[in-house]
Amino acid sequence: MPIDELARKRWLSIPADIRKELEENVFCGNCFVTTIVDYQVDSEDGNLVLKGKCKSCNRDVARVID
Ligand SMILES: [Zn+2]
DSSP states (O other): OOHHHHHHHHHHTSOHHHHHHHHTSEEETTTEEEOEEEEEEEEETTEEEEEEEETTTOOEEEEEEO
């Protein structure tokens, strides 16, 4: 199974309300705390990483889930 598929499954195994909290608590260099949109779930060093765009300014943002 590809790593990103596994990562996606791990992400989806997190309760929806917690996932929402994580999505809405992403650091953007421009807006500080923002919501991540259009993201993909990746895996780095055993941690899940969300990679997407800032909802407000459309910058690339990422969030490590540990
Ligand atoms: Zn932003």
